[in-house]
Amino acid sequence: MVSVQSTMLPLTTPAPDFALPDPAGTVHSLDEVAGERGTLVAFVCNHCPYVRHIAVDFGAAATRWIEAGVAVVGINSNDSDSYPDDRPEKMAGQAAEWGWQFPYLTDAEQAVAHAYRAACTPDFFLFDAGRRLVYRGRFDGSTPGNNVPITGDELGAAVDTMLAGEPVTEDQVPSIGCNIKWRPGNEPPRFG
Secondary structure, eight states: OOEEEOOOOOTTOBOOOOEEEOTTSOEEEHHHHOOSSEEEEEEOOSSOHHHHHHHHHHHHHHHHHHHTTEEEEEEEOSOTTTOGGGSHHHHHHHHHHHTOOSOEEEOTTOHHHHHHTOOEESEEEEEOTTSBEEEEEOSOSOOTTSOOOOOOHHHHHHHHHHHTTOOOOSOOOOOEEEEOOOOTTOOOOOOO
16 A cells, blocks of 8 residues: 555646546536535545545535535546456445445546546545635545544535635645556656
8 A cells, every 4th residue: 555645736726627427427527516615526436445444434524515515526536457446337336335425436547637636545625616726635634543533624624614605724734545546657747
């Protein structure tokens, strides 16, 4: 397991467009899934222990946020040829098991991961109603084996602050997780 941190895309960056299929083949665009009050784009996958660690709690939080008017979308950008647990045919069942009630999409070409500068799973990007980035970072301080309770407090605070119409603090901690499993020759440039 290779752990990496998110690249911390600059705040106020506009949400990059996408049009990606779900496991059934239905294509979802950013315009179709974006929420009136904000949009959370989460780079996740089936097999990563960091995602699996928070998956149920993230699903419950996402359901609350959706009810409050924030759209949530999960994107799996892993090379599913090399990591068969991340194949589209396994995504719907895994999402249902975790209680994910949001679109879970496949980024087979990995172009969307490149556009968002996603580096790890999970990697969270919260955009306001104007689709400007207000938060990028971790769900909370819990990781597999560190015995920190899963609370979702950091991402949750950002969502709540955004919904209240207040500026989200710029003091944000990068997410940490498994590196996105890039197809050979498709690795992103290093950001610094």
